[in-house]
Amino acid sequence: MAETRGRGTGRAEAASRTRAGGTRRAATRKASRPEAGPDREDPAVLREYYRQMALIRAFELRAAEMYTRARIGGYCHLNLGEEATVVGLMAALRTEDYLFTTYREHGYALARGADPGRVMAELFGRADGLSRGRGGSMHLFDPGIRLLGGYGIVGGQLPPATGAALALAYRGGPGPDRPAVMCLLGDATTNIGAFHESLNLAALWRLPIVYVIVNNQLGMGTTVEAASAEPDLFKRGCAYRIPGQRVDGNDVLAVRDAARAALGQARGEYQPVLLEAVSYRLRGHSVVDPAKYRAAEETERARREDPLPAFRARLVAAGVLGEDAAAEIDAGASAAADAAVEFAESRPDPEVGGLFDYVYATPVANTYRGLPGDPVAGAG
Amino acid sequence: MAVISYRQSLHDTLQAELRRDENVLLMGEEIGVFEGSYKITAGLLAEFGPRRVRDTPICEEGFTGAAIGAAMMGLRPVVEIMTINFSLLAIDQIVTNAAKMRSVSGGQVSVPLVIRTPGGGGQQLSATHSQNLEVFYAHVPGLKVLAPATPADAKGLLTAAIRDDDPVIVLENLALYNTRGEVPDGDHLTEIGRAAVTKPGSDITIIGYSRSAVIALDVARKLEAGGISAEVIDLRSLRPLDRETLCASVRKTTRAVIIEDDWLSYGIGAEVAATVQEGAFDYLDAPVRRVAAAEVPLPYAKPLELAALPDAGALTRVIGETLDATRFDR
Numbered sequence: 001m002a003e004t005r006g007r008g009t010g011r012a013e014a015a016s017r018t019r020a021g022g023t024r025r026a027a028t029r030k031a032s033r034p035e036a037g038p039d040r041e042d043p044a045v046l047r048e049y050y051r052q053m054a055l056i057r058a059f060e061l062r063a064a065e066m067y068t069r070a071r072i073g074g075y076c077h078l079n080l081g082e083e084a085t086v087v088g089l090m091a092a093l094r095t096e097d098y099l100f101t102t103y104r105e106h107g108y109a110l111a112r113g114a115d116p117g118r119v120m121a122e123l124f125g126r127a128d129g130l131s132r133g134r135g136g137s138m139h140l141f142d143p144g145i146r147l148l149g150g151y152g153i154v155g156g157q158l159p160p161a162t163g164a165a166l167a168l169a170y171r172g173g174p175g176p177d178r179p180a181v182m183c184l185l186g187d188a189t190t191n192i193g194a195f196h197e198s199l200n201l202a203a204l205w206r207l208p209i210v211y212v213i214v215n216n217q218l219g220m221g222t223t224v225e226a227a228s229a230e231p232d233l234f235k236r237g238c239a240y241r242i243p244g245q246r247v248d249g250n251d252v253l254a255v256r257d258a259a260r261a262a263l264g265q266a267r268g269e270y271q272p273v274l275l276e277a278v279s280y281r282l283r284g285h286s287v288v289d290p291a292k293y294r295a296a297e298e299t300e301r302a303r304r305e306d307p308l309p310a311f312r313a314r315l316v317a318a319g320v321l322g323e324d325a326a327a328e329i330d331a332g333a334s335a336a337a338d339a340a341v342e343f344a345e346s347r348p349d350p351e352v353g354g355l356f357d358y359v360y361a362t363p364v365a366n367t368y369r370g371l372p373g374d375p376v377a378g379a380g
Numbered sequence: 381m382a383v384i385s386y387r388q389s390l391h392d393t394l395q396a397e398l399r400r401d402e403n404v405l406l407m408g409e410e411i412g413v414f415e416g417s418y419k420i421t422a423g424l425l426a427e428f429g430p431r432r433v434r435d436t437p438i439c440e441e442g443f444t445g446a447a448i449g450a451a452m453m454g455l456r457p458v459v460e461i462m463t464i465n466f467s468l469l470a471i472d473q474i475v476t477n478a479a480k481m482r483s484v485s486g487g488q489v490s491v492p493l494v495i496r497t498p499g500g501g502g503q504q505l506s507a508t509h510s511q512n513l514e515v516f517y518a519h520v521p522g523l524k525v526l527a528p529a530t531p532a533d534a535k536g537l538l539t540a541a542i543r544d545d546d547p548v549i550v551l552e553n554l555a556l557y558n559t560r561g562e563v564p565d566g567d568h569l570t571e572i573g574r575a576a577v578t579k580p581g582s583d584i585t586i587i588g589y590s591r592s593a594v595i596a597l598d599v600a601r602k603l604e605a606g607g608i609s610a611e612v613i614d615l616r617s618l619r620p621l622d623r624e625t626l627c628a629s630v631r632k633t634t635r636a637v638i639i640e641d642d643w644l645s646y647g648i649g650a651e652v653a654a655t656v657q658e659g660a661f662d663y664l665d666a667p668v669r670r671v672a673a674a675e676v677p678l679p680y681a682k683p684l685e686l687a688a689l690p691d692a693g694a695l696t697r698v699i700g701e702t703l704d705a706t707r708f709d710r
Contacts, residue, residue: 135484151477153472194472200442360546365620366621
């Protein structure tokens with residue numbers, strides 16, 4: 001497992017891992033292992049990871065722009081700076097696995113295979129959006145790629161994700177080909193009740209689920225240390241005998257490998273796993289947050305450690321990607337983001353007449369569908 | 381047709397649905413090994429095993445949310461929340477996730493979940509174990525909220541709830557578990573969204589649900605002997621609310637009194653009263669009155685508890701006042 005840089009705690013800390021029961025092995029101090037480096041991977045796969053990361057970057061930058069132009073309303077939380085985490089996690093997921101995300105989810109939808117135009121259309125609130133314009137940025141659903149939301153309340157996704165894993169266990173036993181659930185959460189989520197109740201259930205009932213803490217080191221403006229009595233977040237599963245591991249969220253291959261191993265344990269043994277990927281937000285909590293609570297040198301360091309140019313440079317240096325090819329991918333990502341905006345712009349708004357369309361699955365009598373000011377009952 | 385208890389009716393319904401549909405499973409505290417806090421699920425663990433009758437730890441938010449997730453995947457969980465008081469621990473999952481999942485996903489993901497939970501006071505369980513919180517859920521679009529008052533409706537509404545593809549809360553009542561009544565054999569469904577006129581009448585409409593619907597019927601039958609013809613409506617469904625039946629009845633009788641176990645202000649009765657005054661305004665001969673619980677956390681001491689809760693006496697008195705308000709000729 002790749003070393004972490006311990007930025008979540010401010011202490012220099014190498015890779016650590018807790019086992020079920022909480023015993024801790026001696027830390028390894030190696031840098032990323034040579035066998036995990038680009039020279040051992042299929043070059044086409046590496047280029048594909050870069051393409052996905054570049055697409056997410058381009059898409060999120062355009063989304064930020066569209067928000068400031070009021071094409072996107074409400075809240076808009078971006079994955080800028082987290083591309084390696086996003087792509088690494090999604091690369092580990094199999095087609096038959098299920099995904100529950102937070103509200104910072106555009107990148108995950110894209111990397112999972114959602115159509116960028118339909119994602120942007122959802123941000124624009126159009127009828128052809130991923131959630132038919134009903135959900136918006138925080139509620140992307142696409143059962144075709146097993147993306148089951150998109151949740152606005154911090155931690156709200158954990159119990160349903162746990163229940164989805166329960167459904168998988170209900171239908172069959174563990175095995176190397178069984179589907180599993182990946183549930184994403186932020187660093188601050190580790191302090192809410194739903195986190196603890198969910199992990200306890202998953203461990204007690206032996207469910208095929210991996211909980212991934214995307215630790216971008218800030219919950220809005222609150223640091224991990226200011227919120228968590230145990231800031232080594234990967235350790236927080238030990239109360240439930242859930243093994244935990246921290247990984248460098250800026251290393252797409254390390255993230256992928258750690259997630260794959262975790263999913264393997266989850267599906268193969270019905271052992272839930274807690275993974276912590278330490279990453280960084282390049283910008284504020286959402287588009288409207290100027291992040292004044294951040295020190296200038298912290299933001300500077302984030303830019304220096306930006307995983308996107310770092311991965312690009314790594315691939316070019318390893319000869320996997322020529323400079324021209326890299327530039328072509330960059331241009332392609334930009335074009336794809338532009339196309340997504342164009343598509344979204346061109347789609348119609350949902351019809352007001354369909355306001356009540358998706359509230360209930362089973363129609364029943366006397367369901368009131370009045371608009372504001374409509375009478376509640378006929379005059380007789 | 382058999383005469384069985386409300387408790388037995390619920391038990392038999394759960395058993396029948398577990399037998400009928402592999403996707404149905406039960407979840408809740410003490411429903412298995414303990415056989416149910418109120419014995420509704422007695423024997424079901426023995427018959428169906430722990431995979432389908434699943435005891436949970438004490439974590440309402442966790443297990444209710446897990447049931448939501450399982451429902452999103454096509455299972456049909458029936459969750460027992462031991463009493464409606466404890467549902468507050470799960471209210472975020474119910475209101476934020478269960479109620480909104482289908483809407484927010486643009487219709488792509490549904491939640492065929494049932495939550496069964498008893499409310500009500502009167503057994504000296506004191507304030508924190510005696511509440512009637514169904515109005516919190518009846519308020520929320522995306523949920524369905526049912527309140528069976530009889531053993532027959534317990535079967536009919538619970539069966540309908542389990543077969544419905546939306547999140548349905550079935551409100552039971554501690555005081556009703558031992559009541560007995562005729563229950564149809566075999567497949568018996570009660571339509572969701574329809575109130576029942578449990579006694580036709582012409583002088584006044586009495587509206588209630590759950591325990592208060594039973595009180596309403598008792599009072600109406602006694603009044604009949606005194607020459608007052610009261611029509612009784614058992615709401616059965618709190619969301620959707622059968623406004624049509626309510627208004628049609630009051631247009632006929634011109635007077636309405638609501639009895640409910642919950643606190644007066646902002647309750648189910650307030651919604652019924654607003655509906656009736658709008659839908660039957662030109663027909664009303666008296667103000668629409670509500671008989672509800674005194675607005676205190678329900679005390680433990682028996683005389684205080686009795687004084688706080690609505691009963692047949694209070695209902696009868698208010699019916700009399702309503703009739704007198706129009707100088708009704710008895």
